[in-house]
Amino acid sequence: MTQHVKNKPDSTIFWGTTSFIGMALGLTVCASAVQVEYLYLDGLAEPTRWAPSECELSVSPHTAWERPALTMRIPVDYSTGEKQYPIGWPRMYLTLKKEEQVWHEYDRLEFQILAEFSRPVLPKRPLILQVHDQQGQKKLTTLDMTAIGEWRTVQINTRDLGFSGTITRLGFNLNEADYQDKDLVAFHLGGFRLALVTAASVAELSMSAPVIFCDSRVLPLELVVEGPDADLASGIPVQVASQDGIVLTHKVAVSRGRQTVFIPLAGADMSPGKYSATVFPDDRERSKTVAVTLTTTPWR
Numbered sequence: 001m002t003q004h005v006k007n008k009p010d011s012t013i014f015w016g017t018t019s020f021i022g023m024a025l026g027l028t029v030c031a032s033a034v035q036v037e038y039l040y041l042d043g044l045a046e047p048t049r050w051a052p053s054e055c056e057l058s059v060s061p062h063t064a065w066e067r068p069a070l071t072m073r074i075p076v077d078y079s080t081g082e083k084q085y086p087i088g089w090p091r092m093y094l095t096l097k098k099e100e101q102v103w104h105e106y107d108r109l110e111f112q113i114l115a116e117f118s119r120p121v122l123p124k125r126p127l128i129l130q131v132h133d134q135q136g137q138k139k140l141t142t143l144d145m146t147a148i149g150e151w152r153t154v155q156i157n158t159r160d161l162g163f164s165g166t167i168t169r170l171g172f173n174l175n176e177a178d179y180q181d182k183d184l185v186a187f188h189l190g191g192f193r194l195a196l197v198t199a200a201s202v203a204e205l206s207m208s209a210p211v212i213f214c215d216s217r218v219l220p221l222e223l224v225v226e227g228p229d230a231d232l233a234s235g236i237p238v239q240v241a242s243q244d245g246i247v248l249t250h251k252v253a254v255s256r257g258r259q260t261v262f263i264p265l266a267g268a269d270m271s272p273g274k275y276s277a278t279v280f281p282d283d284r285e286r287s288k289t290v291a292v293t294l295t296t297t298p299w300r
Helices: 229-233
Strands: 005-007 012-015 018-021 027-030 036-040 051-053 056-059 069-075 091-095 108-117 128-133 138-142 152-157 167-173 184-197 201-207 211-213 218-226 236-242 245-252 257-264 273-279 288-295
Touching (some): 128 152, 201 273, 218 236, 236 257, 245 257
Parallel strands (some): 211 288
Antiparallel strands (some): 012 018, 027 036, 036 184, 051 091, 056 069, 069 184, 091 167, 108 152, 108 184, 128 167, 201 218, 218 257, 273 288
């Protein structure tokens, strides 16, 4: 997906039924074949908004996507944690402002992360993101994509969080037990934004099972879907094909987020063999394909 970002920093942007000040939050529009609108949350990169414990915060000398970044610096020390837990839990928390709590209107949270470390290899769990809702539920995500000296992009699908309430609080933490005593690690975090795909799109496509019987009544596909609810309800096209050609086409209604859909196979000549399932088969920018294997069945 190619992206061309047009910044609108000086005007009030009206989004749905909610208005935002572009200067404060930075709503930008990504113009491409599949258009994405971004609501930048630059306030999340302000050190003074976070409540740190056992770590040091500062403005990062780096930028992420040319947006502000925050540095979280942790000198790992097995003797200076809380009295009952000397091997500690360095952390920081932030309460979202009301205008930053509109995650339900967007498809995903995105930001970038870069690490500096006193040793050449990070532990398997370098840092953990916490997302909290107003009802006290929380979702923990290990940021294991983090790399030393290299910006990596974090994408959190808002529907994967499983919250019914409003998201009100964020946190980052690490467990000192995952590190060695006297390690020094710093994380640069920036480019915080909410992303909305403005046309029906499939972010992920996979088979629910690696193999199905050739007399199966349905083909189960796992999807992560993004885009406007009205477009998704009208359905997305799915095409199943073999090496000899198209076997069937179907339009399936979906909703935003992660889900399993069942493509009916009644009337299709599905012999054992190799097939493919493709969403948006006639749209190169949105098309995704997964391999499908059908095996012989004991009931035929």
